[in-house]
Amino acid sequence: MLGVLVSLGSALAFSLSSVATRRAVLKAPVSHGTFVTVLMGVPLFLIVCLVTGQILNVADLSAEEYGLLAAAGVIHYVIGRSFNYAGVAAIGATRSGPINALNLPYSATLAWLFLGEDMSLGIVLGIILALIGPLLMFEPRKAPAQPVAVSDVPPSGGGTATATAVPSVEIQPIGYVYAVLCAVCYGTSPVLIRSALESHSGVSILGGLAAYSAAALFLILSLALPSRRGLVAALNVKTLQAFFAAGFFVWLAQMLNFVALTLASVAVVATFIRFSNVFTLVISYIYNRQLEMITTRVVLGVMLSVAGAVVMVLN
Numbered sequence: 001m002l003g004v005l006v007s008l009g010s011a012l013a014f015s016l017s018s019v020a021t022r023r024a025v026l027k028a029p030v031s032h033g034t035f036v037t038v039l040m041g042v043p044l045f046l047i048v049c050l051v052t053g054q055i056l057n058v059a060d061l062s063a064e065e066y067g068l069l070a071a072a073g074v075i076h077y078v079i080g081r082s083f084n085y086a087g088v089a090a091i092g093a094t095r096s097g098p099i100n101a102l103n104l105p106y107s108a109t110l111a112w113l114f115l116g117e118d119m120s121l122g123i124v125l126g127i128i129l130a131l132i133g134p135l136l137m138f139e140p141r142k143a144p145a146q147p148v149a150v151s152d153v154p155p156s157g158g159g160t161a162t163a164t165a166v167p168s169v170e171i172q173p174i175g176y177v178y179a180v181l182c183a184v185c186y187g188t189s190p191v192l193i194r195s196a197l198e199s200h201s202g203v204s205i206l207g208g209l210a211a212y213s214a215a216a217l218f219l220i221l222s223l224a225l226p227s228r229r230g231l232v233a234a235l236n237v238k239t240l241q242a243f244f245a246a247g248f249f250v251w252l253a254q255m256l257n258f259v260a261l262t263l264a265s266v267a268v269v270a271t272f273i274r275f276s277n278v279f280t281l282v283i284s285y286i287y288n289r290q291l292e293m294i295t296t297r298v299v300l301g302v303m304l305s306v307a308g309a310v311v312m313v314l315n
Contacts, residue, residue: 003264006256007272013253015279018093019287020245025089028239034082035231036240037247038215041077044251045209054206061203065196066210072192073211074218080185081250083178090175094284097277098302099179103187104270105308110191111266125311190266193258201262208258212251277302 024033049055061069087096197207222228260269281302 003260003268004272006260006263007269008275010253010256010260011273011276012279013249013256014273014276015097015283017246017249017253018088018097018276018280019283020249021085021088021243022093022284024242024246025085027242029234030082030085030089031231032235032239033085033243033246034078035219036235036243037081037250038077038212038219040244040247041212041251041254042209042216044248045205045212045255048205048255049209052205054203057203057206060200061196061206061210065200068192068196069207069210070214072189072196073213073215075185075192076189077212077215077254078218080182080189083182083185087175087178087182090172090178092175092284093280094302096175096179096182097280099176100183100186101274101277101308102180102183103185103190104274106184106187107190107266107270110188111194114191114195122311125308128308187270190257190261190270194261194266197258197262204258204262205255208255211258212254274306278306 021033046055084096084100087099090096193207193211197204200207223232257269257273260273281299
C-alpha cells in the first residue's frame, strides 16, 4: 500500500512538471531544458542523501548495480527526457502523456522477461487498453492559426497578470514519434532501477543520486562535441527561470519513483504513475488551456490509458 501511495505522489509531481514544461519550451530550446533539469537534480538528490544518511551506504551497492543505475540515468534523464520535451513542444502535454504511457506495457513485458514478474491474461488486456488510448488521440492536423497569450500568473494567483504572446497552438505529427521514443526510454529505466535496488530498500535516494550523476556527467562530456559547445554560452537567466519549476517537480517525481521501486514491483509502480495523465489533463485545463488542444478524443484516450493501467494492477 505504501508503494502505491508513493507512486501516486510521484504521478502528481510528474504532471506538475509536464505542465511547467509546456510553458518552458515556448521560451527556451529543448536541449537547454534537458541540461538544466538534469544538473539541477544532482545537488537536490545529494542534499536528501546527506539528510537521510544514505550517503554513508555507498559501499552497499556493487559495481554492477552502479552500472545499471548509470545506464538508467542516461537512458531516462538524457535521451528519454529530450524526446519527452520535444514531444511536449510538438503536440502538448495532454497528448504526449498517454503516448508516453506505452512505457507501461513495455516495462511490464521487460519485467516479465528479465525479472520474472507475472504476465496474466488481465495484464495483457490492460496492455491492449493502454495501446488503444494513444491511437485514439492521433490527429495529424493543425489547430486554427491564432495568437494566444499566456499569463505569467495563474488565474488564482492574485495580483496583476502579465501576458506574453506565444506562437499559435499547432499539432506537429513528429511529436507522436518523439513521444513513442520517450516511452521506450522511460519503459527501460524502471527495469534497470528495480534490478539494481530490489534488494536494497534503504538506499533508494542514493540510487537516484547515482543515476542523476551519471546523466549529468554524460551531458557535461557531450559539451566536447563541436555541435554542443555553444550550449552553455547560450544559457541565460530566462532559460533557467523557464525550466526551474519543471526541473524541481521532475526531480521530486523521480525521487519518489526510486522510493516506490524499492517498495513495489515495476508493474505496480508504473501503473499508478500513469495517473499522472489524469492529473495533467485537469491541471492543463486550469492553467494551460490556451496551449493545449483538449478534445473529446484526448479525454477518452487518457481514460482508456488509465483504465488499462488499472486492469493491469488488479491482475
